[in-house]
Amino acid sequence: MSDQGARPEDGNHPKVEIGWVIEADLTDELRQAAKTTANRLETYLQECMPMFDWIFDTLERPLDRGNGRAEPVQLLDAVEIDRDARGWDFAFVLTGRKLHGRQKAQVLGMTSGIFSTALISTAFLNSRGSPDSQSAAQRLYALSMHLFARLNGLSPDRSETFLRSVSGPDDLDRMKGLDAPSVRNLTAKMRDVADLRAEEMLEPEHGSVRFYVRSIWLNRGTLPDAILRMRPWVLPMRLPRLTTAAGSALAVLLMTAESWEVAANLSAAAIMVLSVLSLAATSTYLLKAQHLLASRQGPLREQRAVSNAGTVIAVVLGMGVTYLGVFIIAYLLATGLFGDRLLERWVGEAGLPSVRLSISGLVASLSLTIGALGASFEPYGYFRHVTQIDDEI
Numbered sequence: 001m002s003d004q005g006a007r008p009e010d011g012n013h014p015k016v017e018i019g020w021v022i023e024a025d026l027t028d029e030l031r032q033a034a035k036t037t038a039n040r041l042e043t044y045l046q047e048c049m050p051m052f053d054w055i056f057d058t059l060e061r062p063l064d065r066g067n068g069r070a071e072p073v074q075l076l077d078a079v080e081i082d083r084d085a086r087g088w089d090f091a092f093v094l095t096g097r098k099l100h101g102r103q104k105a106q107v108l109g110m111t112s113g114i115f116s117t118a119l120i121s122t123a124f125l126n127s128r129g130s131p132d133s134q135s136a137a138q139r140l141y142a143l144s145m146h147l148f149a150r151l152n153g154l155s156p157d158r159s160e161t162f163l164r165s166v167s168g169p170d171d172l173d174r175m176k177g178l179d180a181p182s183v184r185n186l187t188a189k190m191r192d193v194a195d196l197r198a199e200e201m202l203e204p205e206h207g208s209v210r211f212y213v214r215s216i217w218l219n220r221g222t223l224p225d226a227i228l229r230m231r232p233w234v235l236p237m238r239l240p241r242l243t244t245a246a247g248s249a250l251a252v253l254l255m256t257a258e259s260w261e262v263a264a265n266l267s268a269a270a271i272m273v274l275s276v277l278s279l280a281a282t283s284t285y286l287l288k289a290q291h292l293l294a295s296r297q298g299p300l301r302e303q304r305a306v307s308n309a310g311t312v313i314a315v316v317l318g319m320g321v322t323y324l325g326v327f328i329i330a331y332l333l334a335t336g337l338f339g340d341r342l343l344e345r346w347v348g349e350a351g352l353p354s355v356r357l358s359i360s361g362l363v364a365s366l367s368l369t370i371g372a373l374g375a376s377f378e379p380y381g382y383f384r385h386v387t388q389i390d391d392e393i
Contacts, residue, residue: 006233013053016045016059016095016190019088021079023070023095024061025164030122031060033137036093040141041148048183051191070097074116075382084178086136089193091117092144097124102385108169109143109393111151113226114310116149116239116303125169141173143393146175152189154182166393209317215305227308228319229390235318236325238386245321245374250326251368254333254359257346261321263358270360272359278365279323283316290383311382315332322371327364334359 020038022031035058040057059082079091102108108120118145125136145162156165163182172195178186216223236243253259266274271383287293292315295309334356347355375383 013051014191015053015055016090016193017055017057017086017088018042019079019083019086019091019265020056020092021082021093022058023062023093025096026094026122027096028135030094030096030140030354033140036137037141037144041144043189044145048178049187049190051130051187055089056314059086062175064116068097070119070121071096071100071101071381072110072112072389073117073381075119076112076117076388080115080232080307083115083303087301089116089238090148091115092120092147092276093117094120094122094140096122099392100381102382102389104392106168108166108172109147109390111147111229111286111390112388113149113151113153113390114307114388116151118144118151120144120147125172135173142172142175146172147181147393148350149186150393152186153229154185189222192219193337211263212305212309215302216309219306221311223306226306227269227314230310230314230387231390232317233315233321235387236268236313236322239375239378239383241377242371242375246322246326246367248369249370250330250363253366254330254362259358259362260338260343260346260355263362264355265267266362268354268358271358271365274365275323275361278368279316279319283319284370285372286315286319286375286383290378292384292387318387319368319372323364323368326371327360329368330360330363331356 005096018035018041022034026034031260038058042054045052045054075093075095078291079093082088099107099110099119106124108124111117112119120140122136122140125139125143131361142162143166146156146164146166149163150156154163157163159179160176161176161178163178164171167171179323184197216368228328236246263271292311338356339353343352343355
């Protein structure tokens with residue numbers, strides 16, 4: 001596929017740096033296969049997109065982190081430190097342990113677009129029908145390319161390429177290469193990735209606010225895609241404690257006459273201010289309580305700024321969707337269950353025209369706050385997993 005592009009004549013190629021982290025829990029045989037896979041990836045990507053200078057930096061972990069299941073968010077935290085220090089554009093983490101999936105029992109790999117990181121487990125690479133190490137090495141290569149494509153926004157399909165949908169390790173045996181449209185899409189993505197980073201443009205004395213603004217502007221083409229892959233609109237459905245707490249608060253508040261009286265005495269502006277404050281407070285609380293933001297000391301890095309900004313936007317959007325859902329349900333219940341005669345006894349005739357909208361806004365604001373408290377009781381790593389892990393393969 002070397003005909004997909006041509007090298008610039010001046011030889012000045014933009015760099016794309018990829019970190020290849022090999023955890024200590026891999027066997028010697030698989031460690032060697034992992035190193036070979038990194039070389040194969042570098043060769044293939046250079047052939048497909050020769051207009052970039054592909055740099056693979058291999059890092060071997062010196063210490064074993066345990067024999068149990070690997071917690072994805074812990075792997076993300078560890079590799080993020082290395083990515084910051086070494087300036088990688090992408091990172092792969094290879095472990096011999098089983099990845100702790102929330103959607104699947106057997107997970108081959110995961111992607112985190114907001115961290116530009118892919119996690120790979122070799123625990124299920126071998127199948128009963130093909131247990132040899134050579135097959136595992138080939139599958140590791142195919143899985144790595146599949147995850148790299150998914151990490152850059154390409155969707156799985158039914159083809160025989162690296163984008164083939166993966167339902168089990170046997171599907172990796174049928175993968176070979178990328179088609180021309182996929183290479184063009186990856187090339188366009190890499191042009192954004194290979195641009196100068198914000199830390200290479202700004203001096204430290206310019207301040208963190210300007211740095212964050214610059215980083216977001218430089219990544220304006222890729223940041224929205226990363227946020228969309230986080231699917232913030234499904235946050236209420238993936239956080240049962242948040243939804244349960246918010247739903248319980250909705251039922252109690254809506255059935256209380258005092259709530260209607262308070263809503264009737266609040267102006268539309270007051271309801272709007274209360275809603276905005278509730279959204280801001282709950283989003284801030286969850287970001288702090290669930291440790292969703294990278295707050296390490298050290299020089300400012302574009303990757304860290306972008307991941308923090310994307311996480312904040314995704315959480316705010318997710319809580320906004322929750323607020324909107326509670327508001328709509330509250331309004332429908334207020335319209336369907338509470339007649340004018342009943343409400344007239346509670347709030348008086350003067351408050352009838354707008355009281356249903358007011359109670360919906362009040363209930364949504366208070367339910368969102370109570371729901372955030374419920375979400376804080378999610379198991380360790382779960383909230384971060386559902387917000388920062390895009391796909392389980």
